[in-house]
Amino acid sequence: SNVDRYMTGPTPVSSQDYLTQDEVIKARANLQQELKIWKAQRNPNVLSSNAAVSVLGDLSPGGAMMVGSKQDQLAEQCPLSVQSDLRQLYISVCELIRHF
Numbered sequence: 001s002n003v004d005r006y007m008t009g010p011t012p013v014s015s016q017d018y019l020t021q022d023e024v025i026k027a028r029a030n031l032q033q034e035l036k037i038w039k040a041q042r043n044p045n046v047l048s049s050n051a052a053v054s055v056l057g058d059l060s061p062g063g064a065m066m067v068g069s070k071q072d073q074l075a076e077q078c079p080l081s082v083q084s085d086l087r088q089l090y091i092s093v094c095e096l097i098r099h100f
Contacts, residue, residue, distance in 0.1 A: 019027070047055070058065045078086075 057063050060066065
């Protein structure tokens with residue numbers, strides 16, 4: 001019955017659910033081989049973290065690559081109607097989040 005299952009815990013369906021030692025060894029060897037192939041195919045030309053931070057600083061406002069660019073405030077670029085809509089959406093989202 002269902003109550004007996006809770007008392008004894010899970011039981012295997014059949015002995016065929018288990019792998020033999022040879023199958024486990026073969027699966028492990030296959031996995032190791034796939035990992036070696038995957039490592040060889042990965043792209044080694046990835047920026048280091050120091051280089052990425054440097055580039056990010058150069059491309060940020062006030063950085064070396066952005067010297068000639070004009071920095072306007074976002075509020076100056078956005079029409080008043082869009083600002084009003086965004087403000088209303090923000091208030092609505094905050095209200096929804098407060099209920100959860």
